[in-house]
Amino acid sequence: MTGWTLTPDTTVGEIAERLPGSTEVFRRAGIGFCCGGGESLATACAHQARDLGAVMTELQTLLARAAHQPPAETDALIDHILIRFHDIHREELDWLIPLAQKVETVHGDHDEAPLGLTEALVALASGLDSHMQKEEQVLFPMMRAGGHPMIAHPIAAMRSEHDEVDQLLGNVRRITRDLTLPEGACRSWTALYTGLDKFATDLAAHVALEDNVLFARFQPA
Incomplete structure (x- = not known):
């Protein structure tokens, strides 16, 4: 730029x-x-x-x-991903899920109520947390050690899981009509969709940083 x-x-x-x-x-x-x-x-x-x-x-x-250029050193880049994305995703889902439940309960009879959103977010949180734990416990330690002859296999698995997480997020977008607020939405509903929009943007940046920068460092050109 x-x-x-x-x-x-x-x-x-x-x-x-x-x-x-x-x-x-x-x-x-x-x-x-x-x-x-x-x-x-x-x-x-x-x-x-x-x-x-x-x-x-x-x-x-x-x-x-x-x-913004990601950290050049691999350990620093992994630390950045853990703090900037893994920790924040978990923190945000911890309050987004109960807020979604509140909106569904209070506004369930509204024509544009996001019915099924809580269930979709629980599924997303479960899938994403499982994915991040695999990175934290298996892939990232391998990378911190300088790589492994078989590292291509867990990288491929994590790339595939990125697609699965994206599908789970797509379900959230479908239920919320792509995070479109109805006219006169209350503050809770507005806060929910604003938080989900930020979460989705962060998740996309997270996946792109791993796929295009971190993972690429351990795969042949």
Whole structure:
């Protein structure tokens, strides 16, 4: 991202091409980035009655994340993953699950109630925790030791489990209509979907860091 500046006058198409994750921001905002990619960000936000400042904040967050280089040393990278992702995923699911149960109980008769969300989150938490324990107890110690002749096998298994976790998260998105709040949603419902959105973003970053950076260090090019 060196030498590139994001401004309200930058075209949507250029942002989509240069900034990973920006297309998801545009999708949520209803901003077209294919045929309408020639518009400036400011014009596109105005056409969709979107808050330019809010969209810029989301994109700047992505830009900062893209500019951040993961630790070069493997032990430090593993420590980063454990603290930044493993610990935080567990902490967040600990309060997201009871909050989902509360929303289902209180608003179960609402047409857009996320019925089945608690069960879906429990399944996600169980699958993700099992996956992370395998990394913590088996794969990461192997990596800290400098590798192992058979390390490709647990790496392949962890990559496969990443896909399984993504499917579990997809079920959460389906139940919540892609985390779309109904009009007049209460604070609990809003906090639930806001927390789930942050969790999903973190999980995607977690998986990408492992698949594309950490695991790649132990596999032939």
